[in-house]
Every structure is written in C-alpha cells, then in structure tokens.
Amino acid sequence: MTDPVNKEDELAGTEQPFVQHLFELRDRLLHSLYGVVAVLVVLLFYPGPSQLYDLLAMPLVKALPEGSRMIAVGVVSPFLVPIKVSVMAAIGLTLPWILYQVWAFVAPGLYKNEKKLVLPLVAASTFLFYLGAAFCYFFVFGQAFPAIQKMAPMSVAVSPDIEAYLDFVITMFIAFGVAFEVPIVVIILARMGIVTIAQFKSFRSYFVVGAAAVAGLVTPPDPVSMIALLVPMYLLYEVGILAAQIFIKHTKAPEEGVDEAAKL
Numbered sequence: 001m002t003d004p005v006n007k008e009d010e011l012a013g014t015e016q017p018f019v020q021h022l023f024e025l026r027d028r029l030l031h032s033l034y035g036v037v038a039v040l041v042v043l044l045f046y047p048g049p050s051q052l053y054d055l056l057a058m059p060l061v062k063a064l065p066e067g068s069r070m071i072a073v074g075v076v077s078p079f080l081v082p083i084k085v086s087v088m089a090a091i092g093l094t095l096p097w098i099l100y101q102v103w104a105f106v107a108p109g110l111y112k113n114e115k116k117l118v119l120p121l122v123a124a125s126t127f128l129f130y131l132g133a134a135f136c137y138f139f140v141f142g143q144a145f146p147a148i149q150k151m152a153p154m155s156v157a158v159s160p161d162i163e164a165y166l167d168f169v170i171t172m173f174i175a176f177g178v179a180f181e182v183p184i185v186v187i188i189l190a191r192m193g194i195v196t197i198a199q200f201k202s203f204r205s206y207f208v209v210g211a212a213a214v215a216g217l218v219t220p221p222d223p224v225s226m227i228a229l230l231v232p233m234y235l236l237y238e239v240g241i242l243a244a245q246i247f248i249k250h251t252k253a254p255e256e257g258v259d260e261a262a263k264l
Contacts, residue, residue: 070159
C-alpha cells in the first residue's frame with residue numbers, strides 16, 4: 001500500500017509569541033476568578049453562609065442524640081467556618097466555568113483528534129466528581145453518621161466541633177470525588193497505550209484489593225461506608241473498561257487508522 005499524502009499541519013500559522021500566551025493565561029485566570037467571586041456574592045446574600053453550613057451539617061445533625069448540638073471551639077469559628085463553606089460552594093458551582101477557561105486556553109494548540117479526546121474527558125471528569133460528592137453526602141453520610149453515633153459510649157456527650165466537621169466533609173468529598181474518576185483514569189491509560197484493555201481485564205482482582213484498602217483508609221470506621229465506596233469503584237472500573245474500548249475507537253487520529261489498515 002502506498003504511503004498517504006502528507007497533509008499540511010492544521011496548526012501551521014497559528015503560533016503566538018510567548019508573551020501573548022502569558023496575557024491569554026492571565027485573562028483566563030481573571031475570568032475564572034470573576035466567576036467564583038460573582039457566585040460567592042450571590043451565595044453570601046442567598047441562602048447565606050449560616051444556611052449553607054446548616055445544609056452541609058444536616059446529615060450529622062439528624063444523627064445526633066435528641067437535644068445535642070454541634071459546638072464551636074474557636075473564638076471566630078462561628079464566623080469563619082460558614083464563610084469557608086460559602087467559598088467552597090462557590091468554587092464547586094463555578095467548576096464548569098473554570099474548566100471552560102482552561103479548555104479555551106489549551107484548545108487552540110490541539111489538533112482535531114486531540115480535541116475529540118480532551119473535551120469529553122473534561123466534561124465526564126467534572127460530572128463524575130460531582131456525582132461522587134453527591135453520593136457521599138446523600139447516601140454515605142446518611143448511613144455512616146447514625147452507625148457512628150450508636151458506637152459512642154453512654155458516658156460520652158456527642159457534640160462535634162463545626163471546624164472539625166468541615167475538615168472531615170472536605171476530605172470525604174475529595175476522596176469520593178477522586179474515587180469516582182476511575183473510568184477517566186482507565187480511559188486515559190488505555191488511550192495512551194500504557195495499559196491495554198486485556199491487561200485491565202486481568203487486573204480486576206488486584207483492583208478490588210486496592211480499592212478495598214483505599215475504602216478502608218478514607219471512609220469512617222464502619223463497614224457500610226467502606227462497602228459504599230468499594231462497590232461504586234469496582235462498577236466504575238468495569239464502566240471504564242467498556243468506555244475505553246469505545247473511546248479509543250472514536251478518537252483515533254487519521255494516521256493511526258491508516259497505519260492499522262496498512263498492517264492488514
């Protein structure tokens with residue numbers, strides 16, 4: 001088979017001076033910051049920092065013994081902690097806008113097949129992170145906190161500190177959000193050729209062991225929380241294997257297709 005005709009580089013003539021890239025980067029960072037600030041201002045007025053913290057603390061408050069309340073150990077904690085929650089909520093809600101700015105900055109330097117590769121992964125990873133955090137809040141907290149309270153000795157008055165609770169929630173949200181990125185990791189490794197689909201299928205048992213270890217480290221000390229993280233991670237691993245096969249098929253560069261056809 002004859003070699004394919006070399007086509008002109010589609011990015012030829014689109015190069016910009018380094019300083020121009022710095023200006024573009026500055027503008028994208030500022031646009032991201034403006035988005036976060038705009039959402040933060042709205043949240044400070046409605047529903048307000050206190051209401052946001054109450055919403056975040058609801059799963060724990062429902063599990064506390066009747067008459068128990070959370071406490072604030074620090075002098076300024078009742079003010080600072082709700083503000084921190086508002087800032088985190090603003091960043092979380094603005095995440096799609098921030099990722100769009102990142103995409104707008106790097107997209108001009110990508111080939112068409114690379115855009116087909118990157119954009120779906122960015123969108124999917126954002127959705128999966130949100131899904132992981134939501135799963136943690138609505139399901140795991142609802143199962144874990146009552147179980148933890150039942151383990152408390154009768155002689156102990158349960159009054160969690162609001163700042164310690166915030167640190168715990170952040171850790172859990174990040175853990176579940178990152179854990180739900182398993183399909184993205186599988187797709188990237190398979191697409192780059194680092195690990196083949198066949199190898200991923202043969203690694204199932206090792207992944208279950210590793211996922212169980214991770215679940216045991218990051219979740220509260222109860223079996224329900226551990227299983228609640230382990231099962232979705234394994235299911236997402238299987239989804240990643242299936243998605244990787246489809247993704248690789250539809251994101252090959254033209255020259256990759258020609259090379260494979262030449263080998264036939």
